[in-house]
Amino acid sequence: MDPVNILCVKWGTKYGPEYVNKLHSMVQRNMSRPYRFVCLTDDETGIDPAIETFALPPIGIPEFDAATGWTRLHGWLKVTVFAVPLYDLTGPTLFLDVDIVITGALDEFFDPPGDFIVIKEWDKRDETGNTSVFRFTAGAHAALIADLAKSLDTVQRDYRNEQEFVTSWFSRQGKISYWPKSWCVSFKRHCMHRGIMGFFKPARIPEGAKVVVFHGKPNPPDAIIGRSGKWYRRVLPVDWVRELWR
Template sequence: MDLVNIICVKWGTKYGADYVNKLHSMVRRNMSRPYRFVCFTDDAAGIAPGIETQALPKIGIPEFDAATGWTRYHGWLKATVFAAPLSDLKGPVLFLDVDIVITGPLDDFFDPPGAFLVIKEWDKRDETGNTSAFRFEAGAHGDLIAHLAADLQSAQSDYRNEQEFVTSYFSRKGLMGYWPKGWCVSFKRHCMHRGLMGFFRPARIPQGAKIVVFHGKPNPPDAIIGRSGKWYRRVLPVAWVDELWR
């Protein structure tokens, strides 16, 4: 069976090295096929010695290569994984955000055909995808970087974030597909009980879910202790997050 790639990106101080270490551990427990795990980062301090780390990909756009300004603080550095070449990686690449919880086998994410597969954004009716988990071929989409470099100002003003830009680009190219419904779920939308039930029952894992995405608040450590991060939302302590996010 051919080797596949699983990667993540960590920069700045929003997420610590422990997020990368736990993601790597979750991947190890949920992959049976041979794979290479790489974390692209601006600071490898604290990342476990057994995890391969590489510098953030350079794409020839000064604002990105310097990792400063809006690119640093609004998630756009994720787009650097479309560099061509992407370091020495070859073949299929599964990108995973560092703040997810893996709840099922990941092998299936390498099976569906398609040039670019991504989560369907739950809160939008258009084509927008959620880039917490997406798959592509290493080095196959350098044209996306060229398109971004050609009008960086327009990209910043026309799209709220990296995922809107990336998924719009692949959609216009006719290359975008979505993971089967239910594989990737939102902690807030699909795991937490609605209304008053949320005050009495902790969040659960929907049947068939392989990845739980934590977007906004709470983050995994918040869910473990029952801290919502929002005054209007109650989160009871979630034992399965504590069990799996390690």
């Protein structure tokens, strides 16, 4: 069986190297097929030497090549994973955000057919996906970068963030599909108990979940100690995050 790719991006100072190292460890415990684990980063300090690291690839757009990203909006540089070539990576590639907790086997993410498979954004009715977990073929989507380069100002005006542009682009190509709903869940929306029950019961893992996405606040280390990060949301300490995020 040919190896597949597991890919993540870390740049700037929002997430330290421990996020990459813990992600690598979680993947090791939840993948049975052969794979390469690769991190694209602007600073490999503290990242486990067992992890393959490459610099964020240049894509010919000055704002991105200078690692400033969406200069007027969000600064994430995940769109650089669509660079062609993407170093020596080819074939099926599963992108994972570094601030997730893996709760089940990942092998099945490589089974469904499709050009671009992503989480369906939970609070949107349109085609928007959440790019915390998506699969694509490395080196196969040069047109996305070309379209972004020739219309950067328009894109920045029309799209609130990077994932909206990426999922809209694949939707217009007729190449988007979505993971089964149970596979990727939101910590805030699906794991935490609603209303007053959140004051008495800690967050749980929904049945069938393979990945828990931490978007906004709290982050995994916050959930471990019961820190919400928001005055209006109570989070009790979550033992399963402590056990799995390592």
